[in-house]
Amino acid sequence: MGDFFGVLTNGNNGRVFLDGFTNTVELFVIAALCSLTLGMLLGAMRVSPVPTLRAFGAGYVNIVRNTPLTLVFAFLIFAVPKLGLNINPFPSACVALTVYTAAFVCEVVRSGINTVPTGQGEAARALGMTFGQVLGLIVLPQAVRSMVPPLMSVLIAMLKNTTIAAGFSVLEAGAIQDYMSERGEPRFGVLLWVTIGFLILILPLVAFQRYLERKWAVAR
Amino acid sequence: MKTFTRLATVTTMAALALSVAACGKEDTPSSNAGGGNAPASDTCQTSGATFTPASGVDIAGSSTFEKIKSGGTVRVGVKFDQPNLGYKDTSGTRCGFDIEIAQYLASQLGIDPAKIEYKEIPSANRETAIKGGEIDYYVGTYSITDQRKNDISFAGPYFIAGQDLLVRKDDNSITGKDTLKGKKVCSATGSTPIQRIRDEQLTEPNNIVEFKTYSECVSNLLDKKVDAVTTDDAILKGYAAQSPTDMKVVGQPFSVEKYGIGLPKDDKALRDFVNDALDAAYKDGTWQKIYDGTLGKSGSSATPPPLERY
Amino acid sequence: MSGGSTVLYDVPGPRARRRNAAIGLLALAGIAALVAFVIYRFNVTGQFEQRRWDQFQYSAVQRELLSGLGATLKAAGIASVLALLFGAVFASARLSDRWILRAPATFVVELFRAIPLLIMIFFFYYGPLQYGWSIPNLWALVLGLTLYNGSVLAEIFRAGIAAVPRGQAEAGYATGLRKNQVLRLILLPQAVRSMLPAIVSQLVVLLKDTALGFIITYPELLYYGKQIGGRLAFGLPYVPAYLVVAAIYIALCGALSMLAYWLQKHLSRMPKTAAPVMLRTDKETGATAPTPL
Numbered sequence: 161m162g163d164f165f166g167v168l169t170n171g172n173n174g175r176v177f178l179d180g181f182t183n184t185v186e187l188f189v190i191a192a193l194c195s196l197t198l199g200m201l202l203g204a205m206r207v208s209p210v211p212t213l214r215a216f217g218a219g220y221v222n223i224v225r226n227t228p229l230t231l232v233f234a235f236l237i238f239a240v241p242k243l244g245l246n247i248n249p250f251p252s253a254c255v256a257l258t259v260y261t262a263a264f265v266c267e268v269v270r271s272g273i274n275t276v277p278t279g280q281g282e283a284a285r286a287l288g289m290t291f292g293q294v295l296g297l298i299v300l301p302q303a304v305r306s307m308v309p310p311l312m313s314v315l316i317a318m319l320k321n322t323t324i325a326a327g328f329s330v331l332e333a334g335a336i337q338d339y340m341s342e343r344g345e346p347r348f349g350v351l352l353w354v355t356i357g358f359l360i361l362i363l364p365l366v367a368f369q370r371y372l373e374r375k376w377a378v379a380r
Numbered sequence: 381m382k383t384f385t386r387l388a389t390v391t392t393m394a395a396l397a398l399s400v401a402a403c404g405k406e407d408t409p410s411s412n413a414g415g416g417n418a419p420a421s422d423t424c425q426t427s428g429a430t431f432t433p434a435s436g437v438d439i440a441g442s443s444t445f446e447k448i449k450s451g452g453t454v455r456v457g458v459k460f461d462q463p464n465l466g467y468k469d470t471s472g473t474r475c476g477f478d479i480e481i482a483q484y485l486a487s488q489l490g491i492d493p494a495k496i497e498y499k500e501i502p503s504a505n506r507e508t509a510i511k512g513g514e515i516d517y518y519v520g521t522y523s524i525t526d527q528r529k530n531d532i533s534f535a536g537p538y539f540i541a542g543q544d545l546l547v548r549k550d551d552n553s554i555t556g557k558d559t560l561k562g563k564k565v566c567s568a569t570g571s572t573p574i575q576r577i578r579d580e581q582l583t584e585p586n587n588i589v590e591f592k593t594y595s596e597c598v599s600n601l602l603d604k605k606v607d608a609v610t611t612d613d614a615i616l617k618g619y620a621a622q623s624p625t626d627m628k629v630v631g632q633p634f635s636v637e638k639y640g641i642g643l644p645k646d647d648k649a650l651r652d653f654v655n656d657a658l659d660a661a662y663k664d665g666t667w668q669k670i671y672d673g674t675l676g677k678s679g680s681s682a683t684p685p686p687l688e689r690y
Numbered sequence: 691m692s693g694g695s696t697v698l699y700d701v702p703g704p705r706a707r708r709r710n711a712a713i714g715l716l717a718l719a720g721i722a723a724l725v726a727f728v729i730y731r732f733n734v735t736g737q738f739e740q741r742r743w744d745q746f747q748y749s750a751v752q753r754e755l756l757s758g759l760g761a762t763l764k765a766a767g768i769a770s771v772l773a774l775l776f777g778a779v780f781a782s783a784r785l786s787d788r789w790i791l792r793a794p795a796t797f798v799v800e801l802f803r804a805i806p807l808l809i810m811i812f813f814f815y816y817g818p819l820q821y822g823w824s825i826p827n828l829w830a831l832v833l834g835l836t837l838y839n840g841s842v843l844a845e846i847f848r849a850g851i852a853a854v855p856r857g858q859a860e861a862g863y864a865t866g867l868r869k870n871q872v873l874r875l876i877l878l879p880q881a882v883r884s885m886l887p888a889i890v891s892q893l894v895v896l897l898k899d900t901a902l903g904f905i906i907t908y909p910e911l912l913y914y915g916k917q918i919g920g921r922l923a924f925g926l927p928y929v930p931a932y933l934v935v936a937a938i939y940i941a942l943c944g945a946l947s948m949l950a951y952w953l954q955k956h957l958s959r960m961p962k963t964a965a966p967v968m969l970r971t972d973k974e975t976g977a978t979a980p981t982p983l
Contacts, residue, residue, distance in 0.1 A: 209699050209706070212714040216721055226894065226943035227936050228901035231912055235936070238596060238919065238928040241603035243731040248605075249589065273697065281697035291699065299697055320806035327905045329589045334808055337816070338504060338569050338590075342578075344527055347816040355805055355813075362804045422923030461920055470921070472750035500917075505907055508816060512824020592905075595920035599928060622922045 167340070167349040176339050181357050184332040187250070187322045191257035192315050198258055199265020206270045217266060224263035230324055232256045237328045253325040253332075257318060264314045272307030273299060305376045312369035316362060333357055422622075424467065424475035427673020429666060431480075431487035442649040444516050445489065454491045456482045457501040457509050457518035457642070461595040463618030464675050466520050474498060477614075477674040478639075481538055482519040484666060485641065488657040502592045504570030507531040510642050517654070518642030521615055523572045524688070533647070534640030535654035538667070539675075540685045541612035542633025543573045546619060548601060549628050554608055556632040557582055563607040564589055566597035573611045576635060594619070602626055612637050617678050638685065655689050732929070742927035745918055746934065758914035759938060765828060765910065766897045769835035773896060774889075776836055777843025784848050785873070795844075802841040808902055810834040815906045827908040831900065839896045846892060850885035851877050883957050890950030894943045901939075911935055 206217035323334030459466035483493035566589040567574040662684035783795035811834035862872040904913040919931035
């Protein structure tokens with residue numbers, strides 16, 4: 161048991177864990193904001209009346225959703241620099257996560273808007289509401305209820321996906337075990353601590369998501 | 381929904397077409413498969429040493445050897461991206477100093493080198509692979525260290541290298557290990573060189589970049605994402621030789637790396653056998669022949685290092 | 691949907707059509723510019739050079755790619771079967787009336803959904819080492835994929851069954867069916883239809899996640915892509931290598947999605963009058979089933 165806690169307290173191991181998880185959270189927050197923005201934009205394209213935009217949105221989603229995130233990472237770290245665009249590993253990781261997650265956000269937005277019955281919009285327009293009013297007063301308030309829980313799922317999945325950056329020279333929680341094994345720490349203990357760290361980060365998010373789901377399920 | 385489906389179909393068809401085009405050339409017999417217009421630096425050349433399988437080999441008390449003998453094949457862990465050491469060319473041929481040492485050992489174990497089952501194992505996974513029995517032995521720029529001896533055992537050393545730096549040809553600011561401060565340095569995860577950089581604080585922790593393989597580091601070096609690739613000079617010289625107009629080796633080794641054959645920890649009988657086999661190769665000139673035909677091609681010379689038995 | 695009225699806008703009139711066409715043209719120009727820029731960058735940096743694509747002509751390289759594809763499919767196939775089994779077992783445990791079955795199943799499913807897949811794969815690959823034995827990398831990958839995707843599938847199954855209107859089960863019990871019969875004869879056949887898209891998306895996720903195998907050196911498609919891209923003698927052709935690998939993945943996953951769409955179309959013979967129920971089911975699963983990612 162002393163061994164088990166030793167993993168955390170030996171030398172400056174605590175520091176590595178702290179740095180790792182700080183980077184994970186940082187990566188998560190930045191990529192979450194960016195992918196929400198990009199995803200909403202793409203979602204807007206997919207429900208817009210302009211066929212070109214709809215096609216672009218659909219194409220993006222279909223390509224990205226069928227590509228492994230690991231491949232997106234590999235492409236950004238090793239292929240994009242070959243095109244003469246130079247980005248550091250950390251921003252590259254942010255971009256990879258954003259590009260990938262945005263496709264899922266886009267789908268949530270699209271299906272969220274589509275769950276609102278067409279009659280709602282037609283009734284609003286019959287009352288003479290403008291597009292902004294229809295969107296802001298009628299459609300979004302109804303759509304958001306069905307959008308937020310799956311959006312939370314997408315973000316929780318993204319938080320877990322940050323570990324993939326470990327394979328691409330970004331020191332985050334997933335990479336801790338490589339550092340630790342260099343120092344001869346037992347991998348099993350290290351991995352247990354990493355898991356505990358993730359559970360601490362993820363479980364509150366899951367609980368919050370469940371709470372929202374329950375609250376809104378009743379209202380419906 | 382209809383538009384969506386149609387689009388999905390179109391995208392998929394396009395992707396399918398693309399992938400079919402990529403595989404389609406399989407039908408055309410590749411006239412250049414054996415070399416042809418392949419870059420000379422990619423085509424494998426062996427040293428010319430021949431390895432005849434020994435007959436009637438028996439190693440009393442070696443569980444690894446029992447497995448090898450009953451299976452009629454030996455599984456050897458190697459590297460695949462280190463020119464002149466452990467390399468696999470586009471025709472699928474393997475060559476290099478480490479590969480031929482591995483082939484020599486297989487022949488001494490009574491296995492035809494053509495029957496070796498190669499497993500490509502990167503630095504960070506070597507102990508795992510040996511300990512878990514995924515491979516019978518490992519030959520691939522594997523430095524003998526005390527920490528690793530906790531997990532596995534080493535025969536050899538069969539070669540001595542030193543940690544050095546690979547930089548871009550036009551970069552004169554890096555002349556040795558003490559000029560690395562503020563520079564981005566890349567090496568393979570779980571390798572001794574990266575640990576040395578970290579332990580001796582030769583550059584700032586944020587400037588250390590780690591990938592699974594050295595070729596990824598080299599790619600980043602050429603893309604100017606890192607300033608130096610560090611590992612053993614033997615490995616770096618191979619890369620520099622493949623692209624001499626873009627890269628150079630600094631040439632100021634700052635460590636002694638003794639390459640050993642990675643073996644299962646508790647198999648002393650096998651370790652003694654491998655040491656004896658290496659000793660024989662030192663004495664009958666096989667080692668020298670292999671060296672001259674692989675690593676020695678770059679002009680450097682070497683003699684077999686003394687074995688360290690334990 | 692195209693051209694029709696949606697919740698956001700009516701069927702466009704002449705002015706709206708003109709405006710939409712203008713925006714469409716603008717967007718088209720933007721996309722064209724983007725594509726042109728990418729092609730320009732490719733060209734400037736020599737990505738179209740013959741030597742960077744040469745490797746794909748070698749039969750050894752093609753064989754490698756094929757064997758990578760085989761390894762990917764093998765891992766995905768085994769893991770899919772195991773994950774579906776795992777999901778079925780744990781979903782039925784979670785639907786059980788006995789808390790002694792329900793509680794541990796809930797715990798397991800929640801736990802494995804919360805741990806990053808890569809960490810689980812590391813557990814199986816590196817963990818046993820400490821105790822002197824090991825799991826081959828194929829099985830480390832498969833076990834990780836099974837536990838994670840199995841847990842998600844368990845949730846999908848549970849949510850799917852929970853989304854069947856309550857009256858169906860009640861009617862079943864009223865005619866004297868046992869719980870097991872209600873589940874098997876009434877709920878499952880209805881639930882499968884609504885769950886199918888989610889199940890297939892999750893299997894697509896599983897297929898994609900086999901790419902994590904390269905981190906523990908399982909020689910799958912991406913692993914060979916990296917190897918091909920890393921050949922210095924061919925000018926480090928990472929761009930062509932990854933594009934080819936991506937095309938293969940997209941084709942594979944796209945084919946799987948298309949199969950799902952086809953299945954769904956042929957399975958759903960629900961009469962039109964049931965539309966409101968469908969909508970409700972849709973909403974329900976949208977909220978409770980985990981989003982595949």
